[in-house]
Amino acid sequence: MMRLIRILAQALMAVRAFKVRTFFCLVSVALGISAITVIVATTEGAFHEAYLMVERFGPDSLMVIAGSDEARAVGQRTKTITLADVEAARQAFTSAYMTAPLMAVEGTTASYKNNKYQTLIIGSTSDYSSAWNWPVIEGYDLAEIDVLGLKNVGIIGQDLLRELFGTENPVGKFVMVKQVLVQIIGVLSERGMSPTGVNLDNRLIMPVSTVMRKIINETRYVTLFRIRFLDQENLGHYENEMKLFLRQRHALADDQPNDFRIISPMEIIKFLVALTGSLIVFLGLAGVICLIGAGFVLANLFLLSVKERTREIGIRRSVGAKKGDILFQFLAEAVMITTAGGVVGFLLGLVSSKLLTMVAEFPIYFSWKSAVVGLLLSWSIGIGFGLQPASRAANLEPIKAIRE
Amino acid sequence: MDETTQPMVLMDQVTKSFRIADQDVAILKGIDLNVRRGEFVAVMGPSGSGKTTLMNLIGCLDVPTGGRYILAGRDVTKLTDDELSVIRNEHIGFVFQNFCLIPYATVYENVLLPSLYTMKSKNDAAGRAVDLLRMVGLEHRTRSKPALLSGGEQQRAGIARALINSPELLLADEPTGQLDSRTAEDIMKLFVRMNADHKTVIIITHDPNIAGYASRIVRIKDGLMET
Ligand SMILES: Nc1ncnc2c1ncn2[C@@H]1O[C@H](COP(=O)(O)OP(=O)(O)OP(=O)(O)O)[C@@H](O)[C@H]1O
Ligand SMILES: [Mg+2]
Numbered sequence: 001m002m003r004l005i006r007i008l009a010q011a012l013m014a015v016r017a018f019k020v021r022t023f024f025c026l027v028s029v030a031l032g033i034s035a036i037t038v039i040v041a042t043t044e045g046a047f048h049e050a051y052l053m054v055e056r057f058g059p060d061s062l063m064v065i066a067g068s069d070e071a072r073a074v075g076q077r078t079k080t081i082t083l084a085d086v087e088a089a090r091q092a093f094t095s096a097y098m099t100a101p102l103m104a105v106e107g108t109t110a111s112y113k114n115n116k117y118q119t120l121i122i123g124s125t126s127d128y129s130s131a132w133n134w135p136v137i138e139g140y141d142l143a144e145i146d147v148l149g150l151k152n153v154g155i156i157g158q159d160l161l162r163e164l165f166g167t168e169n170p171v172g173k174f175v176m177v178k179q180v181l182v183q184i185i186g187v188l189s190e191r192g193m194s195p196t197g198v199n200l201d202n203r204l205i206m207p208v209s210t211v212m213r214k215i216i217n218e219t220r221y222v223t224l225f226r227i228r229f230l231d232q233e234n235l236g237h238y239e240n241e242m243k244l245f246l247r248q249r250h251a252l253a254d255d256q257p258n259d260f261r262i263i264s265p266m267e268i269i270k271f272l273v274a275l276t277g278s279l280i281v282f283l284g285l286a287g288v289i290c291l292i293g294a295g296f297v298l299a300n301l302f303l304l305s306v307k308e309r310t311r312e313i314g315i316r317r318s319v320g321a322k323k324g325d326i327l328f329q330f331l332a333e334a335v336m337i338t339t340a341g342g343v344v345g346f347l348l349g350l351v352s353s354k355l356l357t358m359v360a361e362f363p364i365y366f367s368w369k370s371a372v373v374g375l376l377l378s379w380s381i382g383i384g385f386g387l388q389p390a391s392r393a394a395n396l397e398p399i400k401a402i403r404e
Numbered sequence: 405m406d407e408t409t410q411p412m413v414l415m416d417q418v419t420k421s422f423r424i425a426d427q428d429v430a431i432l433k434g435i436d437l438n439v440r441r442g443e444f445v446a447v448m449g450p451s452g453s454g455k456t457t458l459m460n461l462i463g464c465l466d467v468p469t470g471g472r473y474i475l476a477g478r479d480v481t482k483l484t485d486d487e488l489s490v491i492r493n494e495h496i497g498f499v500f501q502n503f504c505l506i507p508y509a510t511v512y513e514n515v516l517l518p519s520l521y522t523m524k525s526k527n528d529a530a531g532r533a534v535d536l537l538r539m540v541g542l543e544h545r546t547r548s549k550p551a552l553l554s555g556g557e558q559q560r561a562g563i564a565r566a567l568i569n570s571p572e573l574l575l576a577d578e579p580t581g582q583l584d585s586r587t588a589e590d591i592m593k594l595f596v597r598m599n600a601d602h603k604t605v606i607i608i609t610h611d612p613n614i615a616g617y618a619s620r621i622v623r624i625k626d627g628l629m630e631t
Contacts, residue, residue, distance in 0.1 A: 006520040017508035315504045318465055319518035319565070320493020322486045398465045402504060 007325055011332035021301045025334075026341040028294035029381060033345025033374045035287035038353045039280060040370035045363030046276035053272065054265040056133045056191075060232040062239055063263040064089075064246070065224040079221040080259040085249060086225045092245060093238065095230050100125040101222040103211045110164065110204055111176045117163040120203045121177065123211030123222075128155065129188070131226070139171040139186035146185075147207040150214065155186035159201035175204070180214050182206060239264050276363060291377065294341070295385035302334060302389035306396075313393050314401025327394040334386025335379055342378030346371055410477050412573055412604040413439040413462055418471035420457055431457050433627040434471070439606060441572070444599040446618035447608045454627045455608045456577055462606060463496050463575045464488045476572065493521050497566030499576035503558040505550035505565075512537065512546040515564045522569060529568060536564040540594060556587035563594055574598055576607040580614055592617045 015022050057063070067078030083101060090099035103123030110119050128134070129141040136155060146153050154175065161170055170184040182204070191200040212218045229238055239262055246260055306313070313326055353364045415437040421430040431454045439445050449455050460466040461473065464480055467488075473481050480491060492498075497518075505514045512533060519529030537543050540560035550558055559579060566574060576595065580588035588611075596617055599605045607618065615621050623630040 002525070003521070003523065010520065013509065013513070311504065312506050315506060316517070316521075317489070318463070318492060318498050318504075320489050320521040320569075322489040322521070324486070325489075325521060399460050402465075402500070 004328070007329050008332055011329045011336060014329070015333050015336050018305060021305055022337055025294075025298045025301055025337045026344065028297040029291075029338045029341025029378055030345035030348055032287065032291035032294040032381075033342045033378055034348035034352060035283065035290045036377055037346050037349025037370050037374050038356065038364075039283040039287050040373045041349065041353055041364045041366050042276065042283060043280050044367060044369060045365035046272060046280065048365040049363045050269045050272040053268050057263075057265060057268055058131075058133070058226075058228055059265050060230070060235065061226055061228045061265070062235065062242060063224055063226050064242065065261045065263065066221065066259075068258050068261055080250065081222055081225060081246075082220045083222060084220075085246065086222065088249065089225070089227060089242070089245065093227060093229070093241070095234075095238075096227045097230050098131070098228040099225065100131065100227075101208055101225045103208050103216075103218070104223040105211060105216055108177060108215070110160065112164040112170075112173065115164045117160060117202075119157075119160050121211060121215060122203055122205045123208035123215075124205050125208055128205050129186070131228075134191065135189045136186040137189045138169075139184070141186055142205065142207055147209050150209045151207060152180055152182045152210060152214070153185045154182045154204045154206040155188055156184050156205075157188050157201040157203040158190045159199055160204060161187060163202075177204070178215050180210075235264060236266070291381060295381045298334060298338065298381065299385040299388060302330065302386060303392065306330070306389050306393040309393075310396060310401045313396050314398050314403075317396070317398035318402060323394040326396075327390045330390035330393045331383060331386050334390065335382035338378040338382035338386075339375070342374050345378070346374045349374070410441070411438050411474070412441045412443070412476055413437060413606070414472075414474040415461075416472040416474075418461060418468045418473055420454070420461060420466070421469050430469075431627050432461075432468075435624075435627075435629055437462075437622065437629065439604060441604055442599070442602055444595070444605045444617070444619045445607075446615035446621045447606065447624060448610065448612075448615055448621055449624035449630075451610075453624050455624055458624065459575055459577050459606070459608055462573075463498060464491050489521070490523060493518055494524075494569060495571050495573055497569070497571040497574045499559070499562050499566050499574070499579045501578040501581040503550070503555070503562045503582075505558055505561060507550060510547050510549060511542060511553065511561045514550065514561055515568055517565055518569045532570075533564070533568060536567055537561075540564045554587075555583050556590060559583060559587075559591050560594070563591070563598075567598070572602075572604060574603050574605045576605070578608050578610070580609070580611070585613070588614065 064081060066081040086099060086101045090096065093099070105121040105123070107118055108121045109116055111117075124142060126142050126144045126147050129136045139155070142153070142155065145151070156170055164170070164175065165173070170187065172183065174181045174183050176182075188201070188205070194200055206215075208222070227242070229235060242262055243258065247258065250259055252259065316326060349370070350366065353366075357364055415435050418432060418435040418437075419430060420432040421428045423429075435458060447455050447458065457466075461468055464475070468481060472479065475491065476495060480488065483491070505511075506517065509517070515533045515537060516529055519533075534543075537546055540563055542557060542560055542564065545553060545557060550561065553561065574595070579595075580591055583591065592614060595605050595607065607614070609615050
């Protein structure tokens with residue numbers, strides 16, 4: 001044990017003595033590792049984003065949207081889901097603990113004093129905030145009584161809030177929407193952009209009953225409904241059941257497409273992965289190429305070094321170093337350098353991903369994982385590409401090495 | 405035979421050939437050598453006669469092609485590479501003609517080198533290195549790199565290194581070959597002192613004056629001992 005530590009100290013001494021070799025190996029490894037660090041952080045960022053999206057969406061939720069993509073494309077009606085469908089689904093799916101219709105009205109002008117702004121009106125059942133994991137930071141969430149009583153109340157998103165109220169406190173104030181005065185009772189926290197680039201903070205949430213009756217005068221159709229299940233693990237099964245259930249209710253023939261679309265957490269993840277996947281593949285390739293390049297730089301410089309240090313190796317062998325000791329020393333030198341390169345590369349990766357997030361929307365998330373991946377990779381480069389030079393050093397014949 | 409009367413080096417018809425241009429060339433053709441413990445032997449012979457080759461065999465840096473070699477009662481002809489390393493480390497001290505110090509290590513670190521590879525757990529090498537450096541008169545140069553030292557100083561560092569693991573056999577291949585005669589004398593006095601300290605010493609030299617320090621001279625010619 002002490003013996004190994006003493007040999008490690010020799011390796012460290014050589015790393016410090018052969019500065020040019022150390023410098024070039026370190027820099028090339030650092031470049032490769034920094035690329036890998038960014039990749040891991042981006043991958044993690046994408047997964048993190050997906051996780052957040054699913055958390056907000058509700059990992060136990062299905063969302064059923066009226067109208068199929070195909071129907072929408074050819075201008076067919078998108079009004080296909082009725083309040084009766086929602087009610088029937090609630091009764092049919094007994095393991096669902098929540099079934100809530102939602103009404104979206106796009107491009108509606110909301111005004112306060114002289115300020116006007118186009119916004120998205122959402123008609124929701126009670127507890128919008130908790131149902132979508134979207135905190136109300138001031139005032140209150142929609143309550144059961146607001147929905148039952150068709151109250152003219154609303155909770156407001158950050159973007160709309162800025163446009164209409166500036167810095168004024170909106171709670172208790174009245175906003176005009178299609179000749180209806182709506183009292184603001186709560187403020188939603190900031191949520192930013194969706195992955196498709198929609199500003200999620202420009203919205204006004206009102207009781208679904210109020211929206212249907214007083215804003216758009218609709219009695220039958222809703223935009224979508226959401227259903228949450230107690231047994232999350234059977235979600236895939238429920239998705240199929242729901243498809244069959246609605247097709248039957250809508251009396252669709254076998255050759256007719258769905259007139260609705262079901263969105264599940266899995267679908268959200270697939271979508272996000274597709275969105276960032278190509279970026280990750282591109283960066284991944286770049287990183288792997290960098291790393292292999294770094295490995296070859298290391299291997300070559302070490303081979304040169306073994307040649308240059310032939311006599312030193314002979315001396316060490318003649319005073320009692322075993323082949324394994326020489327192998328261990330040269331491997332240790334390589335791993336020390338690549339470890340340092342890994343650390344520098346990680347820091348470089350931190351900085352460059354900060355720059356990347358400045359120029360582009362980039363899902364970057366740093367955790368211990370990118371550090372660990374970077375470290376493991378730098379060790380494998382050190383061992384993988386250091387092995388050949390190290391074993392060449394170990395297998396030098398002592399008598400020839402000394403004669404040099 | 406008990407420990408003390410047993411020979412340090414016992415060679416019986418040792419041969420060594422090298423493969424040169426696809427041909428086995430016999431360099432040592434049947435060496436019989438007996439060096440008792442505590443002896444001071446000088447090996448002399450013309451250039452190319454095989455002195456260094458013989459020294460490498462004695463020092464377990466290489467293995468004979470044929471014959472038997474018993475080092476301190478142990479047959480070393482059949483040992484593995486690792487076992488030979490241990491023998492070099494614990495029982496043999498080498499002094500080289502061109503000093504063979506590691507250029508990027510300090511004099512002190514060079515002296516400690518053999519102690520790094522020792523398998524013995526008890527290891528007061530640091531203290532012994534200081535003593536040895538004082539003994540060879542280098543206590544003021546311990547932190548210098550070898551390149552800053554004169555030839556004589558480098559060789560004294562080499563001797564201190566050879567002694568760090570307290571070997572019973574000290575081998576030197578033309579240790580004064582690169583030194584002027586005054587300096588060579590100082591170095592030889594160190595070897596005499598080591599020999600007085602019960603170490604077996606074998607040196608190779610071309611110089612009859614140097615050989616004169618030894619208690620016995622053996623001559624080698626064309627790979628055979630001259631009698
Ligand atoms: N590893 C080797 N491979 C091939 N030939 C070798 C090897 N080592 C020594 N020889 C040859 O063996 C012969 C004896 O060499 P050696 O070094 O033992 O002579 P020497 O007596 O020490 O000579 P010198 O006095 O010049 O040092 C030489 O011809 C040399 O070329
Ligand atoms: Mg020679």
